[in-house]
Amino acid sequence: MTETKHMHWSEWLAEKVIEEKKEPYVITAGMTTSGPLHYGTLCEFLFPFAIKKALEKRGKECKYYFIADIMDAFDAVPASMEKYKEQLEPHLGKPLCNVPDPTGKSRSFGDHYLDEARELTKKFHITTEIIRINEYYEQGKFDEYARFFLKHEDEARTIVEETSGKQEKKGWSPIMPICEKCSRIATTRVTKQDGETYEYVCDKDVKYTKGCGYQGTNKISDHKYKIVWRLHWPTWKQIFKTSIEGAGIDHHTKGGSEDTCKAITLNLMKKDYHIPYRYGFILFQGKKYSKSKGTGMGVSEVIKLMPPEIIKYMLLKPDLEENIDINPTSEILLRTIEDFEGASQIDPNKEEVSRSDRKRAIAFGLSTDKKNWNASFLDVALYQQLYHDWNKVAELTGDKNGVAYLKPYIEEWVAKGFLPEEYRSEYRLGTLPVTDNVKKLFKVLDSNIDGATVHNKIFEFSKENNITPKEMFKQIYEALLGKEKGPRAGKLIAAIGIERIKKDLGTL
Numbered sequence: 001m002t003e004t005k006h007m008h009w010s011e012w013l014a015e016k017v018i019e020e021k022k023e024p025y026v027i028t029a030g031m032t033t034s035g036p037l038h039y040g041t042l043c044e045f046l047f048p049f050a051i052k053k054a055l056e057k058r059g060k061e062c063k064y065y066f067i068a069d070i071m072d073a074f075d076a077v078p079a080s081m082e083k084y085k086e087q088l089e090p091h092l093g094k095p096l097c098n099v100p101d102p103t104g105k106s107r108s109f110g111d112h113y114l115d116e117a118r119e120l121t122k123k124f125h126i127t128t129e130i131i132r133i134n135e136y137y138e139q140g141k142f143d144e145y146a147r148f149f150l151k152h153e154d155e156a157r158t159i160v161e162e163t164s165g166k167q168e169k170k171g172w173s174p175i176m177p178i179c180e181k182c183s184r185i186a187t188t189r190v191t192k193q194d195g196e197t198y199e200y201v202c203d204k205d206v207k208y209t210k211g212c213g214y215q216g217t218n219k220i221s222d223h224k225y226k227i228v229w230r231l232h233w234p235t236w237k238q239i240f241k242t243s244i245e246g247a248g249i250d251h252h253t254k255g256g257s258e259d260t261c262k263a264i265t266l267n268l269m270k271k272d273y274h275i276p277y278r279y280g281f282i283l284f285q286g287k288k289y290s291k292s293k294g295t296g297m298g299v300s301e302v303i304k305l306m307p308p309e310i311i312k313y314m315l316l317k318p319d320l321e322e323n324i325d326i327n328p329t330s331e332i333l334l335r336t337i338e339d340f341e342g343a344s345q346i347d348p349n350k351e352e353v354s355r356s357d358r359k360r361a362i363a364f365g366l367s368t369d370k371k372n373w374n375a376s377f378l379d380v381a382l383y384q385q386l387y388h389d390w391n392k393v394a395e396l397t398g399d400k401n402g403v404a405y406l407k408p409y410i411e412e413w414v415a416k417g418f419l420p421e422e423y424r425s426e427y428r429l430g431t432l433p434v435t436d437n438v439k440k441l442f443k444v445l446d447s448n449i450d451g452a453t454v455h456n457k458i459f460e461f462s463k464e465n466n467i468t469p470k471e472m473f474k475q476i477y478e479a480l481l482g483k484e485k486g487p488r489a490g491k492l493i494a495a496i497g498i499e500r501i502k503k504d505l506g507t508l
């Protein structure tokens, strides 16, 4: 590998793919959609997409398949579906794609959350081909692998046990039959097989549900089975001809499924291995996401507060293996918006650009093609608070289109009461007491200076008049806004207009 220090992770992974694999490249990713979306879900879609973009930027052709693993057993009713509990509980243990969606919106329970994920990819402009894996099983695309594993059952079992560090129970099988009587997949076990035909019994107790006791016989060619996870994962990489696929750090720990995947591919299937990569945990306020508990402010809420490209930027900027902790307080979100706006100004190809700034610029480029506004988000919010008039805001910022783009987000900040106190400002000069210092300051201020100059002038004025800048700022805020704190004073004064303040002071 070449020098990677200056590269964003998507770049060095793309380079590695080009170096080691043959075109057309295939990126795969997948997840089980069994509960509401969270930031982790978004990353499952976003990270591979970033690699795709990096490959395409290098003129390479590549495919990105996202596998919806909805044949997995439905094992718990998520908190958000609590009201459908009675309806859903009888279906526990069935493949997610065979559990009805209680809301009636989607084809199945697994599809319910998959469809939400689909919507999410649209909002975030992530393009991928979503594969419902049950269709691949129904079409028999897994059959030759299922037969292969049944034939090599003992070897497969040994590899699974060695790599996971766990003894499998007696009766372990490479496949999980779907019970013909009760439709459950979690409760069955194979009792006999000849590589094509298998006998099974539905008698397992998996705590959240129990088997029905049925005994049956089926054939692989009936497509009423799923391969167990640790063999299913390497199999899909063969089916899709994966060049690169990542997984969370939990799959990459000792005993995790990554080790099994590699050993099965190399030692049992005798195939080439794809390029694996691993990423850190996506935490929410320091904690791992929990399906049963849900979280605080989710993706669907944060996307109302800032454009999706900023959320993408926030998730793509950190190093790949770093844990990302989402903590959407108003201060942190505003800082992220400013960080994004700053990143849009960086040219990653300039020689003097620092390593971290280069990564910011690349993360920006992966998030969007261009920034849709010129005035800063905070300025737009400030003008809106001072004037409550969007036309005036557009006029003052000189960014009509940008203001129109940001308008719904800022309105949401206001409606939610999410703007920090200092930005909730109303111009009230004339109704409030004004100190002599403030009057004197505006007498000496030129009308045509910008915010930064005003800021410096306030410091100069304080020094000359023996008052601490802190006290001076306080007096300004009290005169203009009727409170002790506010947005940066220079910016505030420029936003209101020095001429206007002078005029209003003159009448006092």
Ligand SMILES: [Zn+2]
Pocket: 179, 180, 181, 182, 183, 184, 202, 211, 212, 213, 214
């Ligand atoms: Zn059964």
